[in-house]
Amino acid sequence: MEIEIATIGGYEEVGRQMTAVRAGDDVVIFDMGLNLSQVLIHDNVETERMHSLDLIDMGAIPDDRIMSDLEGDVQAIVPTHGHLDHIGAISKLAHRYDAPIVATPFTIELVKQQIEGEQKFGVENDLVKMDAGETMSIGDSGQVDLEFVNVTHSIIDAINPVLHTPEGAVVYGLDKRMDHTPVIGDPIDMERFREIGREGNGVLCYIEDCTNANKKGRTPSENVAREHLRDVLYSMEDYDGGIVATTFSSHISRVTSLVEFAKDIGRQPVLLGRSMEKYSGTAERLDFVDFPDDLGMFGHRKSVDRTFKRIMNEGKENFLPVVTGHQGEPRAMLTRMARGETPYELDDGDKVVFSARVIPEPTNEGQRYQAEKLLGMQGARVYDDVHVSGHLCQEGHYEMLDALQPQHIIPAHQDLKGFSSYVDLCESEGYRMGRDLHVTRNGNLIQLVD
Numbered sequence: 001m002e003i004e005i006a007t008i009g010g011y012e013e014v015g016r017q018m019t020a021v022r023a024g025d026d027v028v029i030f031d032m033g034l035n036l037s038q039v040l041i042h043d044n045v046e047t048e049r050m051h052s053l054d055l056i057d058m059g060a061i062p063d064d065r066i067m068s069d070l071e072g073d074v075q076a077i078v079p080t081h082g083h084l085d086h087i088g089a090i091s092k093l094a095h096r097y098d099a100p101i102v103a104t105p106f107t108i109e110l111v112k113q114q115i116e117g118e119q120k121f122g123v124e125n126d127l128v129k130m131d132a133g134e135t136m137s138i139g140d141s142g143q144v145d146l147e148f149v150n151v152t153h154s155i156i157d158a159i160n161p162v163l164h165t166p167e168g169a170v171v172y173g174l175d176k177r178m179d180h181t182p183v184i185g186d187p188i189d190m191e192r193f194r195e196i197g198r199e200g201n202g203v204l205c206y207i208e209d210c211t212n213a214n215k216k217g218r219t220p221s222e223n224v225a226r227e228h229l230r231d232v233l234y235s236m237e238d239y240d241g242g243i244v245a246t247t248f249s250s251h252i253s254r255v256t257s258l259v260e261f262a263k264d265i266g267r268q269p270v271l272l273g274r275s276m277e278k279y280s281g282t283a284e285r286l287d288f289v290d291f292p293d294d295l296g297m298f299g300h301r302k303s304v305d306r307t308f309k310r311i312m313n314e315g316k317e318n319f320l321p322v323v324t325g326h327q328g329e330p331r332a333m334l335t336r337m338a339r340g341e342t343p344y345e346l347d348d349g350d351k352v353v354f355s356a357r358v359i360p361e362p363t364n365e366g367q368r369y370q371a372e373k374l375l376g377m378q379g380a381r382v383y384d385d386v387h388v389s390g391h392l393c394q395e396g397h398y399e400m401l402d403a404l405q406p407q408h409i410i411p412a413h414q415d416l417k418g419f420s421s422y423v424d425l426c427e428s429e430g431y432r433m434g435r436d437l438h439v440t441r442n443g444n445l446i447q448l449v450d
Contacts, residue, residue: 001023001024001143001165001166001167001449002022002023002024002447002449002450003021003022003023003165003167003170003204003205003447003448003449004021004022004070004445004446004447004448005019005020005021005022005170005205005207005410005445005446005448006019006020006021006022006066006067006069006070006444006445006446007019007410007412007440007441007442007443007444007445007446008020008062008063008064008066008067008442008443009031009033009035009061009062009063009064009442010031010033010062010085010174010412010413010442011412011440011441011442011444012415012416012441012442013035013037013059013414013415014085014211014359014361014413014414014415014418015033015034015035015036015037015038015085016033016034016035016038016059016060016061016062016085016088016089017030017031017032017033017062017085017086017174017412017413018030018031018032018033018062018064018089019031019172019207019412020067020070020074021163021170021172022070022071022072023138023143023144023163023165023167023170024072024139024141024143024144024165025071025072025073025139025141026072026073026075026138026139026141026144027067027070027072027073027074027075028074028075028076028077028078028138028146028161028163029074029076029077029078029097029099030078030079030080030161030172030174030207031078031079031080031086031087031174032061032062032077032079032086032087032088032089032090032093032094033061033062033083033084033085033086033087033088033089034060034061034084034085034088034089035059035060035061035085036084036085036088037361037362037363037364038058038059038060052092052093052121055089055092060089061088061089061092061093062089062093062442063442063443064093064096066443066444066445067096069445070445073098073099073139074097074098074099075099075138075139076099076100076101076102076128076138076146077090077094077097077099077100077101077102077125078101078102078103078146078161078172079101079103079107079111080103080107080158080159080160080161080172080174080175081104081107081153081155081157081158081159081175082106082107082110082111082155082157082250082279083155083175083250086174086175087107087110087111087114088114090111090114090115090123091111091114091115091117091118091121091123092118092121093121094115094123094125095121095122095123095124095125097125099125100125100126100127100128101125101126101127101128102128102130102136102146103127103128103129103130104129104130104131104132104148104157104158104159105129105131105157105286106155106156106157106282106283106286106288107157107158108127108128108129109282109285109286110279110282111127112127113278113282130146130148131148132148132149132150132157132159132186132189133148133149133150133189133192134147134148135147135148135164138163143165143166144163144164144165145163145164146161146162146163146164147161147162147163147164148160148161148162149161149162149189149192149193149196150185150186150187150188150189150192151176151188151189152176152177152178152179152182152185152187152188152222153175153176153177153390153391154177154248154250154251154253154254154389154390155248155250155251155252155390156184156185156252156253156283156288157185157288158175158176160172160173160174160176162196164200165204166201167201167204167448167449168200168201168202168203168204168205168407169196169199169200169201169202169203169204170203170204170205170207171193171196171203171205171206171207171404171406172207173206173207173208173209173400174207174208174209174412174413175209175211175390175391175413176188176209176390176391176392177219177388177389177390177391177392177396178190178218178219178392178396178399179219179221179222180221181221181222181223182221182222182223182253183222183223183226183253183256183257184252184253184256184288184289185288190399190403193400193403193404194403196404197403197404197405197406202404202405202406202407203404203405203406203407204406204407204408204448204449205406205407205408205409205410205448206400206401206404206406206408206409206410207409207410207412208397208400208409208410208411208412208413208422209391209392209412209413209414210411210412210413210414210418210419210421210422211389211391211392211413211414211418212389212391212392212393212394213392213393213394213397213418213421213422213425214394214421215393215394216393216394216395217393217394217395218393218394218395218396219388219389219390219391219392219393219396220388221388222253222254222388224388225254225257225355225386225387225388226253226254226257228386228387229254229257229258229261229353229355229386230257230261230264232353232383232386233245233258233261233262233264233265233320233353234261234264234265236265236351237265237266239317239349239351240317241316241317241347241349241350241351242316242317242344242346242347242350242351243267243316243320243350243351243353244320244321244323244334244337244344244346244350244351244352244353244380245258245262245320245321245322245323245352245353245355246322246323246324246325246326246333246334246352246353246354246355246356247322247326247354247355247356247387248326248356249273249275249276249278249279249280249324250275250279251356252279252280252283252288252289254355254356255271255276255279255280255322256289256291258320258322258355259271259291259292259295259322262320262322263292265320266318267317267318267319267320268294268318268319268320269292269295269319269320269321269322270295270296270297270298270307270311270319270320270321270322271295271296271297271298271322272298272299272304272307272308272321272322272323272324272333273299273304273323273324273325273332273333274299274300274324275299275324276297276299276322276323276324276333277297277298277299278299280297281297304333304342305342305343307321308321308342308343308344309343311344312343312344312345316344316350321333321344323337325337325371326354326355326356326358326368327356327358327359327364327367327368328358328364328366328367328368328369328370328371328372329367330367334352334371334375335367335371335374337375338371338374338375338378338380339374340378346375346378346379346380347378347379348379349379349381350378350379350380350381351380351381351383352375352380352381352382352383353383353386354382354383354384354385354386354387355386355387356387357385357387357389394421394425397422397425398425398429401426401429407436408436408437408438408448409426409431409436409437409438410438410440410446411423411426411437411438411439416439416441419439423437423439
């Protein structure tokens, strides 16, 4: 059976992930993401109103025109998790393919919300829920199966999909860390990865996220971030001024810890910002988390400002707002607070906890720098980097290669410079560029089996 891989997006940047795997006459697409940096650069442009070809030209979504060179029918679109760099283009591109969108329950719900909020493209693909540990048949040949393997990441309900073919398995390894003690959900299923490496013809190809391949050691568990956050907030228990926290809205485990520790230090937590309300509200509705009954979630600007007025009237010392804006996004809550555009008044000595790391990309770094400067000008004191990454460091990469023993490797989720550390790591394990280690660009086809 012929096996061919189209590296469509995410091979020259972090973002707009999209990869297609052809096994015989059947094609499966993994991820359809947005390049958030390109959207932020065009902050005055309403991207949701733009035609998909214009979005492709501005580098916001994957250029999927290479799909016309794949001789086969798309049988499924499979987003790995609910981050926008993996699902943000589904509402703009999925209508081109007569195929269901298959994902875990939390991811499917986020995809559904994306589609409902952006109906101009008329995306009507079936939405199919599949849990980690389950398998479904792909196409009519009876020879290709799709399996979801549970992984841990900075968002709940994440998986690595595996396409089982007669030639071996294709493992799509974006995005994960090896967390054996997660705050929410099950640990990464390393036992299953090791089994896949030993079954049948083994692993034909491993497509891997290279984000932290330049960092030694292993990525700490989310429990490490939780204890760091506990230590930081407990140290503020006797402070009688304002405390504000910010983190990734999609990081439900972190938000859960913030809510719990706010209560512990005698403050009422409140979640503020559209994405904060969206992700936490969805997680609660699907029973992934059980927030306190009195937890307020407000996304609409008028509701947020009313809440800020209430906080100021009843005393900042009684509340802990958890807000959007950890990357300094211009329209996010924390940035508006830093510019003095909300009823919440920052005073000298007030604490701002960034339970997130700035994404290492010039646009984000510039915006975050500006936001912190503005906070400092109002007298706020910043607690930075109360966080652990959602991606593998070097020891995690070595462990995955040892578990899977792949015949071929394709680095992803970086630009060409970002691939270099992972290439060195793979070559130290006996792989070679141009033979079984394939460094590629967006829009290329890689023929693994003729």
